[in-house]
Amino acid sequence: MVKVRKLITSNDWSISSREMQDILNSTHDAIIAVNKKGIIILFNTAAERLLGIAAWKAYGEYARDIIPGSRLHCVLESGRPELNQRQEIGDACILTNRVPVRDEDNGIVGAVAVFRDMTEIRQLAEEMTCIKEMKKLLEAIINTSQDVISVVDDQGKIILVNPAYTRLIGMRKDEVMGQPPTIDIRQGESVHLRVMQSMEAVRGVPLKVGPASREVIINAAPLIVDGRLRGSVAMAHDIAEYKFLSAGLNSAHCLMNQGPARYTFNDIVASGSVMRAAVENACRAALTPATVLLAGESGTGKELFAHAIHSASPRQYRRFIRVNCAAIPETLLESELFGYEAGAFSGALKSGKKGLFEEADGGTLFLDEIGEIPPSLQVKLLRVLQEREITRVGGVRAFALDLRIIAATNKNLEEEVRKGNFRKDLFYRISVLPITIPPLRQRRGDLPELSRHLLSKLNREYGRSVQGIADEAAAVLAAYNWPGNVRELENVLGRALINMQFNEYTMLAAHLPPLATGAGVPAECKNPADGSADGRTLAEILAEAERRAIAGVVARYGGNRAEAARHLNISLRSLYYKLEKYGLSGSPV
Numbered sequence: 276m277v278k279v280r281k282l283i284t285s286n287d288w289s290i291s292s293r294e295m296q297d298i299l300n301s302t303h304d305a306i307i308a309v310n311k312k313g314i315i316i317l318f319n320t321a322a323e324r325l326l327g328i329a330a331w332k333a334y335g336e337y338a339r340d341i342i343p344g345s346r347l348h349c350v351l352e353s354g355r356p357e358l359n360q361r362q363e364i365g366d367a368c369i370l371t372n373r374v375p376v377r378d379e380d381n382g383i384v385g386a387v388a389v390f391r392d393m394t395e396i397r398q399l400a401e402e403m404t405c406i407k408e409m410k411k412l413l414e415a416i417i418n419t420s421q422d423v424i425s426v427v428d429d430q431g432k433i434i435l436v437n438p439a440y441t442r443l444i445g446m447r448k449d450e451v452m453g454q455p456p457t458i459d460i461r462q463g464e465s466v467h468l469r470v471m472q473s474m475e476a477v478r479g480v481p482l483k484v485g486p487a488s489r490e491v492i493i494n495a496a497p498l499i500v501d502g503r504l505r506g507s508v509a510m511a512h513d514i515a516e517y518k519f520l521s522a523g524l525n526s527a528h529c530l531m532n533q534g535p536a537r538y539t540f541n542d543i544v545a546s547g548s549v550m551r552a553a554v555e556n557a558c559r560a561a562l563t564p565a566t567v568l569l570a571g572e573s574g575t576g577k578e579l580f581a582h583a584i585h586s587a588s589p590r591q592y593r594r595f596i597r598v599n600c601a602a603i604p605e606t607l608l609e610s611e612l613f614g615y616e617a618g619a620f621s622g623a624l625k626s627g628k629k630g631l632f633e634e635a636d637g638g639t640l641f642l643d644e645i646g647e648i649p650p651s652l653q654v655k656l657l658r659v660l661q662e663r664e665i666t667r668v669g670g671v672r673a674f675a676l677d678l679r680i681i682a683a684t685n686k687n688l689e690e691e692v693r694k695g696n697f698r699k700d701l702f703y704r705i706s707v708l709p710i711t712i713p714p715l716r717q718r719r720g721d722l723p724e725l726s727r728h729l730l731s732k733l734n735r736e737y738g739r740s741v742q743g744i745a746d747e748a749a750a751v752l753a754a755y756n757w758p759g760n761v762r763e764l765e766n767v768l769g770r771a772l773i774n775m776q777f778n779e780y781t782m783l784a785a786h787l788p789p790l791a792t793g794a795g796v797p798a799e800c801k802n803p804a805d806g807s808a809d810g811r812t813l814a815e816i817l818a819e820a821e822r823r824a825i826a827g828v829v830a831r832y833g834g835n836r837a838e839a840a841r842h843l844n845i846s847l848r849s850l851y852y853k854l855e856k857y858g859l860s861g862s863p864v
């Protein structure tokens with residue numbers, strides 16, 4: 276640079292027009308100059324490339340005639356420069372500067388346009404935006420992941436951890452960043468160091484981490500970029516969570532009714548016209564193979580209807596399998612429904628496993644709480660309904676199925692479709708024969724017969740012989756709103772039965788648990804804010820408070836779990852999880 280300046284200032288260097296032409300031709304920018312008439316007198320190689328016009332053709336022509344959108348004639352007229360003007364030429368995005376050329380007397384003798392092709396820069400900017408968005412997306416995924424993620428650099432220093440990590444380890448992010456990967460380990464060796472030494476991934480390594488020595492299983496892999504070791508990434512899974520999932524699965528199995536159906540239409544009390552119509556529709560549906568959708572609030576009798584339909588159908592001697600889609604953890608639902616092939620995922624049985632669709636083959640599969648099926652599974656379910664065949668997780672072979680599906684929901688599925696939570700095509704597939712069961716408060720006329728029916732059922736179950744319900748007690752029942760529907764009525768009568776002496780044969784109002792404040796809320800649930808710590812840890816106190824609050828709210832809604840979940844502002848699945856966790860799922864709460 277210095278040398279060039281020296282040459283220029285030394286006055287012994289001048290540029291010939293040939294050299295000037297070469298310089299202009301070697302620039303990346305397109306340059307076009309016109310004389311004062313607007314006739315092209317300079318047209319460099321970049322201009323040829325950009326406009327697709329050979330220089331020899333351009334020379335001598337009016338710029339406005341051969342260059343689309345040229346405004347050099349305007350600059351000649353106005354004498355005003357036009358800077359940084361955007362111009363589209365073909366697919367190219369161009370930035371143009373047009374300036375007038377003046378002589379010593381300031382008269383306009385021509386004009387020059389310099390075009391800069393911004394297409395590449397624009398593409399680069401778009402790519403940068405894309406990379407930025409991708410980075411944000413990856414960060415969001417890493418930060419919301421339940422998996423515990425940590426990354427170390429090639430020096431073995433921690434450079435990334437996600438919130439699941441800090442939660443599990445019980446340390447703040449700033450306490451671990453830049454530290455060696457051994458900082459969180461209580462028992463065992465760092466997998467990061469191991470994979471960086473061996474340059475090989477490891478799976479299923481058990482470790483104890485954090486101040487509480489939590490048991491985890493770790494998978495880790497070296498990060499190799501362009502053949503160079505850049506660090507290592509590890510993912511830890513909390514064993515306690517696995518234990519919970521397997522417990523959840525066991526309980527989900529308990530929630531499934533496997534075998535022939537337990538109830539028939541004779542078990543359904545339907546005195547009012549609306550209920551009678553629902554039963555008649557269900558009887559007709561039973562004789563067809565069509566998919567039935569039972570809609571109604573929790574505790575209205577949807578499962579009872581599903582059993583009755585199966586019992587009255589040609590499949591009555593085949594299996595009836597119920598699966599509560601809200602009670603199975605989302606991560607297991609797919610493999611539970613569709614089964615899996617050997618080695619489909621870590622922890623899978625070597626022999627593979629049949630799913631519930633296959634188990635129910637020939638019979639009826641009752642998909643309770645179908646509104647809780649996540650969108651990814653909705654697509655698969657739709658395929659089953661359309662093709663009548665399934666493919667196991669990790670498998671390629673399709674199995675043909677012959678089964679009747681009965682679905683049930685306490686959600687307004689049409690509303691869910693509108694909100695985009697439930698697929699429209701699946702909704703139409705399952706609602707071939709929709710049957711709506713009204714809530715008990717809308718058919719209070721059914722109460723006397725229902726109460727009699729449930730009382731004789733409870734007498735059998737409890738070994739009692741209560742003969743009837745006094746009018747004053749019946750009036751209390753009739754005045755109540757029944758948010759938990761028939762299930763709540765059954766619970767209330769059951770609790771009243773317990774309140775009766777063995778020599779009492781008529782149920783009185785005094786025997787009934789208090790209704791308006793929650794049918795038979797267990798005394799322990801009524802005081803969720805007990806301050807005494809009794810030497811318990813904070814976690815134990817919080818868990819107990821949560822257990823009481825949940826039991827109280829579920830009881831207040833008469834066992835109506837959907838209402839209780841809404842009130843607690845948690846998902847139905849999460850409520851099922853907590854009921855299971857606190858051993859409340861079996862009790863009538």
Ligand SMILES: Nc1ncnc2c1ncn2[C@@H]1O[C@H](COP(=O)(O)OP(=O)(O)OP(=O)(O)O)[C@@H](O)[C@H]1O
Nearest residue numbers: 542543544572573574575576577578579685761762
């Ligand atoms: N019409 C009815 N006649 C006799 N018993 C009924 C009737 N409706 C409901 N029940 C009884 O009420 C209880 C709850 O019914 P069921 O489990 O079928 O409700 P559900 O709508 O499936 O509830 P959820 O949505 O919470 O699963 C059962 O014990 C059932 O036998």
